[in-house]
Amino acid sequence: MIPRTMRALRKIDASHGFALQEVPVPEIGPSDVLIRVRKVGICGTDAQIYQWNHWAQRRVKPPMTIGHEFMGEVAATGAAVKMARVGDRVCAEGHISCGVCFLCRTGEAHICEHVKIIGVDTNGSFADYIAMPESNVWPLDPAIPDAWAAVFDPLGNAVHTVMAAHVSAKSVVITGVGSIGLMAIPVARAAGAASVYAVDVNPAKLALAVSVGADATFDARDPNVIAEIVQRTGGVGADVLLEMSGAASAIDAGLAMVRNGGRAALLGIPSDDVNLNLAERIIFKGLTVLGINGRKMFETWYQTETLVKSGRVDLRPIITHDLPFERFADAFNLMRSGEAAKIVMEVSTT
Amino acid sequence: MIPRTMRALRKIDASHGFALQEVPVPEIGPSDVLIRVRKVGICGTDAQIYQWNHWAQRRVKPPMTIGHEFMGEVAATGAAVKMARVGDRVCAEGHISCGVCFLCRTGEAHICEHVKIIGVDTNGSFADYIAMPESNVWPLDPAIPDAWAAVFDPLGNAVHTVMAAHVSAKSVVITGVGSIGLMAIPVARAAGAASVYAVDVNPAKLALAVSVGADATFDARDPNVIAEIVQRTGGVGADVLLEMSGAASAIDAGLAMVRNGGRAALLGIPSDDVNLNLAERIIFKGLTVLGINGRKMFETWYQTETLVKSGRVDLRPIITHDLPFERFADAFNLMRSGEAAKIVMEVSTT
């Protein structure tokens, strides 16, 4: 039986923090699915909303249930739902696209201009239940553990970036090994990267990078890092850059590490404008620079499932914490401290 | 008979201007070809060396014969030359690549890191004779007029940019219609662009843009230009940007005019760093940004020949001046005034 109310972690007003409140269980339309949430993942975006930074102040309209990474079980289905059944174990794409624009009709729904993101623009997943359009739902293979399924969204970001960058038999530099950067390491190796180098300022993250398969790691503040990467890549520079920090200095240095004719995929989001020597960094080098956003629906999801099921992507070292839902404040403190890589929370056990 | 000395337009010291001097005819190595120069084109780069701006001061080591756009006739061949014969009508790729590096051996010689550019790094084409490696020589189809052949180098820049941008059945915006931007208009149309919009600040160039096939032109200073381009392209923005100005404001506005998932090819070279909202202009949009340098050897040359021979690219409106070699000072004054689009000079008539 679906209850009438549920717990939800919410931004209740324009101030710091979240509140765990009792709210009505969402209603579903004819094409929607109601999902009983089991596990959720915490994203840097959630932390920004928690801290109520400038970006959050401009984008989020409280009150709003937060969270977009989750997995759970189908609890109810609308009348026009075709495939999903009550009891199905599922996760979901958190970008709800319009379905009728040029981009949606040409296989580019992940960059639909009318996209709404759950937990940002509309009520999210840090709750006992969430309503989702059936077309966003992803049925889970039984081989995939709950905690991994809960973070298919950021894992999908890593997969989308890696696959767009064409890493097969290539040398790859990753600038920024937060949780998505860390995920990108085994993903790149599984996708055929010949070598993976990680650059960051956090020694703990660099140590984790090695444990998930980086060939070598570099402190971004080391003045020789560009020269060392170039030296390790046949004297010409890396074939591929995966930029996952959003830091202006990392973008500049990362582009300098790529060889002429190389490929740079930018996923990290700079908080401000970036001052760039376009002539030296991109034009003369004949680089291909790719802006990466979200996950391809659903090409990225199939690839993610394939990579996980191949056994070549192991998230255990990256999911550093698995906390009960009630300890959300501890979780956000761990996020801020930089101690955690990826945190998941258990919302329900049934 | 090849004389012992010849005229050459030279940068003789670190000051403004050029001097027309009598110098020895260059010697050729076993794999080289000596070319009697008939017609040359003047590039913005030549004008920068003439004016001795900061870039020129850093790059060029006087004394040096200037010029890289030219056509002429083979006058002598080295012992190991395979195909070229005395009397052949030819032009040549002006980027001399090393031939043995990773990029040269993988079909990317145009971005070889050891490239030398004639007229910049080594003696150039504004002279009665020039020595070139046979592998840089391009035999000219009889259907191609001398003046057009003399500007195959910048026309090749336009072709490389257009072909890299994939314009077939697409809407295209060109920011900056100097001579290469103007050439890109008929090239884009011939290559299948469904519509071509030109943006610049120079009304005379915009008028020329219409005469060579632009569907509409816009003053870059018009605050509504982004909105108008978006409105003319189905409300989503242009499929493709060809950036040919190098101006920071044009790069920013140009990227704003491209639709999500679109493609931007950057050929124009900014003189300084560019301050860019990477998040909004590239990352969230999922853009593909291509740095463009030189011409693909020799894919671009074949494409250029094909496009010219198809009759769909007419350079007559763009080659606004054809002056005798001796009037080089007038030519550079015309360049500076912005009156000219493309200037060619006749070095010899035989």
Added chain:
Amino acid sequence: MIPRTMRALRKIDASHGFALQEVPVPEIGPSDVLIRVRKVGICGTDAQIYQWNHWAQRRVKPPMTIGHEFMGEVAATGAAVKMARVGDRVCAEGHISCGVCFLCRTGEAHICEHVKIIGVDTNGSFADYIAMPESNVWPLDPAIPDAWAAVFDPLGNAVHTVMAAHVSAKSVVITGVGSIGLMAIPVARAAGAASVYAVDVNPAKLALAVSVGADATFDARDPNVIAEIVQRTGGVGADVLLEMSGAASAIDAGLAMVRNGGRAALLGIPSDDVNLNLAERIIFKGLTVLGINGRKMFETWYQTETLVKSGRVDLRPIITHDLPFERFADAFNLMRSGEAAKIVMEVSTT
């Protein structure tokens, strides 16, 4: 007011011909649209069903309303329809895909294995009304004439083939200039083909090919045709083959006309197995051979609209007949005689 019954051209049993019958107007589901049909196009497939050949006997289960090319006006909409409104002028994609398989979820719905084709697997468009899922409906730009809109399906086949073949600045051979092959000529030119050569056995079709833009045409039975195409394409062969005949001899000769490293797009459907020298025709040459099916949903549709609206694709010479619906028997006789290129029929004038 929507009547209860309507006229429909039907295959009523396993024999030659069609019957015009009065049948119930189709009912629509919540996500469907009912369309009042105005104009239809006749496809070779319809003629095969008319003649009841082997393919038709295996595939079609009478009784069935025939036809898949059409345009008309929205007459009613289901409760869950989002965008379509009564009175909208529309045509529609005739391949109804399942929407939930791997191919449908990765932008390849045109090759969904569960596809149903209207007029073949389910009731079709040669009737006063047809029901279609809203997601198959294509809103028509007012600039597109009714007769052209009625043949967007085969025009889309031509566009899909041409765009997959990458014709920009390339030489193109088309083998087989039935109606789709003829459409492919202006489409290829508009998409940037540098030259287009047509090969067929029907002199009238070859004459039409010239009138819609072919550079030269060849009788397929001429023993010198391969040599002539090679000679006209720089001695190496055409860059691209568009195979639109389905004839084994044309496939073999067409592949022989393509240069090493070229691209061949196969749309024509051979009625039997084809005996092919794979080593000489494909493997040693390093060809890329593309099987083409249907139209990409809806990338091809956007491209088709763009090409038609650019004014560079003129269907008037190709639509050779526009007959009233009642004269369907004459239409199928014209089809069989080879006199007609494309025939459209007017089902209603309102």
Added chain:
Amino acid sequence: MIPRTMRALRKIDASHGFALQEVPVPEIGPSDVLIRVRKVGICGTDAQIYQWNHWAQRRVKPPMTIGHEFMGEVAATGAAVKMARVGDRVCAEGHISCGVCFLCRTGEAHICEHVKIIGVDTNGSFADYIAMPESNVWPLDPAIPDAWAAVFDPLGNAVHTVMAAHVSAKSVVITGVGSIGLMAIPVARAAGAASVYAVDVNPAKLALAVSVGADATFDARDPNVIAEIVQRTGGVGADVLLEMSGAASAIDAGLAMVRNGGRAALLGIPSDDVNLNLAERIIFKGLTVLGINGRKMFETWYQTETLVKSGRVDLRPIITHDLPFERFADAFNLMRSGEAAKIVMEVSTT
């Protein structure tokens, strides 16, 4: 000191077998390199010439020194040689392309129409010395063992096929696991294949396939093999086919195993025409079929080096025999028996 004569394994007339003869050491031109051969590999092509089958009778003009797979040391260099030095450890691309045709000038020298293959069209590598154009020479990384270097040519075939097929995160079927098919297994895994299935009729080769990384193997004569592959690949079929048998039945079955929209790379060379249901196997499925020939110069060579140096490609199980040069007759008998996978021979130890 280079001697005046040397041993060479030669086809001396139009009959079965080879003869080991004393012949003059080849002379080198100004751009050539003389290489002291250390190790050679035996290819199926060599065995065909040995057996003097129909293909060999048509193509090879005795007397001719045989062999195209080899490695050794530079013994002398022509006057115009730029990089190679006496003593360099090298192998070489055995396809000598013309260097001046359209394909050679556009990065497609591997499919140059004027190509000469050493050991087939011109004297080969089964000798103490061989002369090669410097531009064909590949300097060997010290990390690569002699026996592996000797088979870089067929390993390059495997790499070219795998890289053209885009295997990253894909399911891959290989039909035919002779030596190149076997090499393709670890290459595909290293390049990112998510799963690799091998199909052959030889149980010993299938056992080797497992030992080098195949997920599962299938007897090609098993009537359920297509169904099993489809079942293991999500019910849709494999993403990629690598056809390395040249057998008509394997080509047909292999294409049937590929999913709609998949990619098939054909390397195996059928001895006769192949009867193919193009409609069902290629056209309706929307397949991309790639003819594969040789190795890309030198993109494939760099990739091969990268893959070997990454440690993810181990040739030890595949090089089943390493014999002294004098035992060539034993080697060709082993080839014919099907006992051997790859055989190398040691020509000299210095």
